[in-house]
Structure formats: structure tokens, C-alpha cells
Amino acid sequence: PFISMVLFGKRKSELWHLQIDLAAGNEHPTDEKFPWALLRLHTDQYLKKKGKLSQAERDLRLGALIHEHDSNSKDIAMAACAYAMSPQAVRAALNVELNVSPVTYIGLYSYLQAFVAANHCNKDAVSDLEAQWARDLIPYATPGAAAPGRYLQGVTALLGNGNLPSLNLLPEFAVLARRAFVDFSSHLEGLKLKCEWSAAHASVSWLSALLDRPSATSSSRLGPEQLLDIQFPNWRIWAAWRPNTGRLRLL
Incomplete structure (x- = not known):
């Protein structure tokens, strides 16, 4: 009624x-x-x-x-x-x-x-x-400025734990990943220009763990490092950045 x-x-x-x-x-x-x-x-x-x-x-x-x-x-x-x-x-x-x-x-x-x-x-x-x-x-689905990075964090985590030969097997997820890489890179550049280093560090902190894991050696699976090397070539620079977070908060 x-x-x-x-x-x-x-x-x-x-x-x-x-x-x-x-x-x-x-x-x-x-x-x-x-x-x-x-x-x-x-x-x-x-x-x-x-x-x-x-x-x-x-x-x-x-x-x-x-x-x-x-x-x-x-x-x-x-x-x-x-x-x-x-x-x-x-x-x-x-x-x-x-x-x-x-x-x-x-x-x-x-x-x-x-x-x-x-x-x-x-x-x-x-x-x-x-x-x-x-x-x-x-x-990993959280809207807002951090959304592209969160999505990519999820994608790389799944690639690291899975056995996927190519992201093209998941076409819509691949399209979204390509978009996210562009948006994530732009977001980081914006933070750099505004000298918002604490926010930048928070955005890239998940990349550091990828430096410490063994790289995929099998040609039959796509590892997260391979995807990042192709779509976000300077990821290793961000991943290796280990600033003094206490000092960052004072900037």
C-alpha cells in the first residue's frame, strides 16, 4: 500500500x-x-x-x-x-x-x-x-583522491598471490587499472607540486612491500612488478623512499 x-x-x-x-x-x-x-x-x-x-x-x-x-x-x-x-x-x-x-x-x-x-x-x-x-x-574500493592507489594496491596484491598470465583475461579490470595508473601518477605529481609529503608517503607506502618480495620468474604468470614496470615505470623510486615520517609532519 x-x-x-x-x-x-x-x-x-x-x-x-x-x-x-x-x-x-x-x-x-x-x-x-x-x-x-x-x-x-x-x-x-x-x-x-x-x-x-x-x-x-x-x-x-x-x-x-x-x-x-x-x-x-x-x-x-x-x-x-x-x-x-x-x-x-x-x-x-x-x-x-x-x-x-x-x-x-x-x-x-x-x-x-x-x-x-x-x-x-x-x-x-x-x-x-x-x-x-x-x-x-x-x-580496496574506497572513493576519493586515494581511490586509484587503493585499487592498484588490490590489483598488485592479487597478482602477487595468484597465477594470472595476463590482465587481459579480466578486460574490465584491466581498463580500470590503466585508468588508475594515470590517475595515481597525476595524484602523486600534484602532491609533489604542493609539497604535501606526508600525504604522498601515505599514498605510496604500499609499494615498499613489493621491493622486499621475490620477483616473479615464471613467464607464464604476470607478477605485480611486471605490471608496475610497464604502467608506472618510476614506482621503484617511490617504493624506495623511506623518509623520517616525524620530520615530514613538521614540513
Whole structure:
């Protein structure tokens, strides 16, 4: 009754957006109590009201619903729609440029959760490897100026612990990594120009650990050092920087 009162006279799609957000509450696809069945029910009801649709028409409508949903909860929309979409349509909805804001990386947390949702609902669209990477990167998804560095910290940690021959096996993660390297480098240059050395040290402190670990010797796997050498060649200079942090705070 409450939903009917709020949305009286409005589009069915608006009702759907409200219904799935209310159904999910504060839960996300990685949570044990995430309401998969209830979200699917709301989408089933939405599609039933649209009559007989071809797969292409269904992809178009559901893709639009995901695109229109709030940027901080697109994972909820993906969880509600992916089961009824073609793998190609799901991949299109997961385009990183449409989901993660430049510089601030707002939307990254929801984007990673959306990979988990898509894998759960449509395994032909998102591989188990992609879903696992998304799960493992979620703790590093923090928006703001430090976001690119945090994301890269997560990527290098996964490369160091895994056996991935190429980041190209994870295309959207690779695109985001390339963007993050550019943004991370620009962020550090900005801190240098403003002489904000404490902030700079905090931003690069995670690189130091990579100098102390054995480099990957196998040509069949991509190590974090290899990725950094290609995308961020001066990383070793930053990693070797061990300033007196007490003095930095006085600058």
C-alpha cells in the first residue's frame, strides 16, 4: 500500500526501482542474506506487465533499468536483471566507463558487487575468475583522491598471490587499472607540486612491500612488478623512499 501511494500515476519502472531497493535494504550480493529470489520476482512482475518481448527487447529494457538505477546501488539492479538478459547485454551493462566515475571512483564498490551479482545470475556473462577478483577487490574500493592507489594496491596484491598470465583475461579490470595508473601518477605529481609529503608517503607506502618480495620468474604468470614496470615505470623510486615520517609532519 505504501509503495502504491508513493508511486500513484508514475511509471512502472519507477515502481520497480523502489521495490528492488526496498527488497535489498542494506544487503549486497556478497552478503549471505541477499534476497536473490525476491529481486527476481519483482523483475518477473515488471516483464509480465510488458507483454511478450523478444530477447533483444528484453535486453534493451532491462539494460535501461540498470543504467537508470542509482550509481551507488547498480549491483542491486544487476542482481535483479542479469538472469533474464543475454550474456552480451550483461557485459554491455558492466562497461566500466558507464559505472565508475573518473578521478573519484564513485561507484566502484557497487560495480565490483555487480560482477558478483552477474556471475551468480548469468555465468555465461561473467566468469568465476572475474567474480572472485571482484570479491577480493571490494575491500580496496574506497572513493576519493586515494581511490586509484587503493585499487592498484588490490590489483598488485592479487597478482602477487595468484597465477594470472595476463590482465587481459579480466578486460574490465584491466581498463580500470590503466585508468588508475594515470590517475595515481597525476595524484602523486600534484602532491609533489604542493609539497604535501606526508600525504604522498601515505599514498605510496604500499609499494615498499613489493621491493622486499621475490620477483616473479615464471613467464607464464604476470607478477605485480611486471605490471608496475610497464604502467608506472618510476614506482621503484617511490617504493624506495623511506623518509623520517616525524620530520615530514613538521614540513
